Amino acid sequence: MTESAAALAPTATQTAPYTMTDKMKDIVSLCKRRGFVFPASEIYGGINGFWDFGPLGVELKNNVRDLWWKAMVKCPPIGPDGEPVTILGLDSAIIQNPRVWEASGHVGGFADPMTDCRESKKRYRVDHVSVYTTNAAPDACWIAVPSGDDEQDVFKKRLKKLGSKLSADQYTAVGLDKIAVADYGRIIAPDASKPGTLTEPRAFNLLMETSLGAVADADSKAYLRGETAQGIFINFTNVVDSCRGRVPFGIAQIGKAFRNEVNPRNFIFRVREFEQMEMEFFCHPNDAKMWFDFWVGQRKIWWQSLGLSDENQQFHEYPADELIFYSKRLVDVEYRFPFSHPGYGELESIAYRTNYDLIQHQKFSGQKMEYFDPVTNERYIPHVIEPAAGLTRAVLAVLCEAYTVDPSRPSGMYMNFKPIVAPVKAAILPLTAKGDHPVIATKLYMELREKYAVDLDIKQNIGKRYARQDEIGTPYCFTIDDQTVTDGTVTVRHRNTMAQERIALSQIAAFLEVGLKG
């Protein structure tokens, strides 16, 4: 067993069970050690919520990215009418006119003053909290509850629970926004047990801000996009006009988005800079239900194609009363990550957003967002089905799914990537570093690399090289040895079974053609 593998794999001598926390720790460690994901700015002590993709990580991510682009833009599925649906690609700028984010509701809704509870870690909008104040006793605490119809009842229960000597009618309700910060020390937050845990209120906006031009003032303020979707909505008429988009059709884009998360966590799951893969499908309001069901079905097929097991995946539909007012249906695609186990974390949201976004942009820009149907002569604002997936999270799910503990092999584990996502498809390993072996190996590498991501690995003993390929999830290893020189055959080692067989050099292309499908 290699040194690194010993640190990594559970062994027979371990007595404590291998927990999901252990697994997550091992995945993070493998990702750094083998060049999938590094902490960003690591030499400077890192930066909270940012990660860099290393040589293998970028290939894995590109593979997932390209599979989505193929499934959406290049070869979109056959629609309910038997014809292939039309989806057009887009790549809009990260920074847009700030009005975009006013129309979308990202600025405004999130910009209200907020306060954090240091005890419960919960965050409250200051104007959504009522504080029951009293001066009946100088040391009596003030009790905060969420504002609402039932707040008096909630207050009374809390008062009793906290064992106060005062009665409820000795208290007066005041909005938190009316209370001086100097008095915050007396307040017990809604989910706290002690007073003085609420932080000073501050405006908080999940969008990251920047400023453009030479002078940083209110006019120069701009935002890094919080989602790729708005770039699609604002280009709806441009795409219809330039590429004769005919409803129903979709617009798809992949790109970076930024959110000023308060508490980034769980490796690359909740981060401040991430990649999204979003598609907005524009359709007639009468057909929206049909298309929603269609896209839920299609997305299921796609996620399965990455190799995520049914056991770790679920589609969760929200009940109607939990939806935001403009949303008619919402299905989350969820994955059971080691850190969420036995619960799930979100990979994608498939939302029926009605025509809310286009109407908002029509209102804020004054530009018509209507579509004119040349067949029916109908003029209307299309409804939208939005499958919005996280590329960064998709990569994390694929990494977690692939990580397979196997104490029987030197590496102690292997990455069980499906060939279509594996960053390296095959390794070419000359048994010795001198003589004919590397010459034959290099020739094979030069032939295969035109079509496949292959790794030519010449140094170290063969066991260590197999172990490394197991750790990076390479489906096949071809070993060139003395017999290759004599009869032109190589050893193929299969990653999952570790079984070995010999095939002719001339058969390798055909072997990979079949072996790398799926």
Next chain:
Amino acid sequence: MTESAAALAPTATQTAPYTMTDKMKDIVSLCKRRGFVFPASEIYGGINGFWDFGPLGVELKNNVRDLWWKAMVKCPPIGPDGEPVTILGLDSAIIQNPRVWEASGHVGGFADPMTDCRESKKRYRVDHVSVYTTNAAPDACWIAVPSGDDEQDVFKKRLKKLGSKLSADQYTAVGLDKIAVADYGRIIAPDASKPGTLTEPRAFNLLMETSLGAVADADSKAYLRGETAQGIFINFTNVVDSCRGRVPFGIAQIGKAFRNEVNPRNFIFRVREFEQMEMEFFCHPNDAKMWFDFWVGQRKIWWQSLGLSDENQQFHEYPADELIFYSKRLVDVEYRFPFSHPGYGELESIAYRTNYDLIQHQKFSGQKMEYFDPVTNERYIPHVIEPAAGLTRAVLAVLCEAYTVDPSRPSGMYMNFKPIVAPVKAAILPLTAKGDHPVIATKLYMELREKYAVDLDIKQNIGKRYARQDEIGTPYCFTIDDQTVTDGTVTVRHRNTMAQERIALSQIAAFLEVGLKG
């Protein structure tokens, strides 16, 4: 001629010659009209320096991106020793620890107070300007000149030219940074004719700033990267350790970068958000000269592969005395854009940066950036050859090169893309929209789209459809007509020659295999 083409193409009735300015305007107009590039946030009046790539633009850009990635990472060239060189991919975060930009010199150097001249539009560092002041006459202007050894001579010449009644010895030189803003009204800027044109000094930094976390203060400040290169340098040891990078080897990445350009201009040439393709090649100092020449040669081959003509391209080497202190050689790859004509604009810089960047990060981070050579037992900080190309600019060069005026065809022009960069490789056009034609066309489309970007275009008369394909630069059109139903042949129309021939449906795959090479 279609309506849009009439507006676009020069016709026989035009008397004024078709200028480079006309050509650039036509390219910008075509890009919007056909879905290559839209002004960002157009419905909100745009945003200066930002552009969105439409359905065809994103495919064109992806093609250039993938060609670079293939030439660098997947199939890097054969090195001077006859072996393929090793280059590893990377995708680092846009936002890094702000110390990265202190080490790189992006923060500090650019953050000095600057002043703009409203007349000449020039910008000056305040501490680089000397002002010759006088109080000999209350209405006498003060004369600013760039600080330097020859500033007295320059001042005297300007004094004479401005026709002052005072003599040179009635003036006293003072640094602009010592002059109160209230007195700026008296100063004639270095390239201005009148006083009072200099703006109040302000700190100006080409890096866009943002802030992270809930409180926006000095500790929360971060920057959007101004180049992708630094993400590579800070990961040097991570990549060496995780992927056994052995010098000489390269690290390559493609990604967005941001610069707060004062004056964005020339379409997508000088913008505030753009994409770079940068590779840092780490080598032994003794081999740096050889590798520099090697990469200049390789980059020439690559740019030619995009279809840029020799006539519009030049490689410009800077003389040693124009280089920054740490740089030993610098070759710019330049393209003659319509807006720069007869001059050139920069596409790529190939720089021999010595070990400056790694040393800077070693100094600022306290982390060793040394490489240990296991063969020679030598420990050293590698030198770097950096071919740093602009992806956004590459796309613009390809667009400009392809734009070909041709009054003989209905579209008045066509896009002469090389097949490898063309966003659509072939169009499939059923002659009529009903009956057998669209059925055969759809079947052909479904077969071809698995391998090629193909367009199935059913509506409109065939002439208009050919015109559209000419405008988007599709190399081949396959038309399905009655004869196709009878004998299984289609018409192939060649974009550049407009020549037509008939081939069998069964031959199309083989036809494209050959026709799309190069």
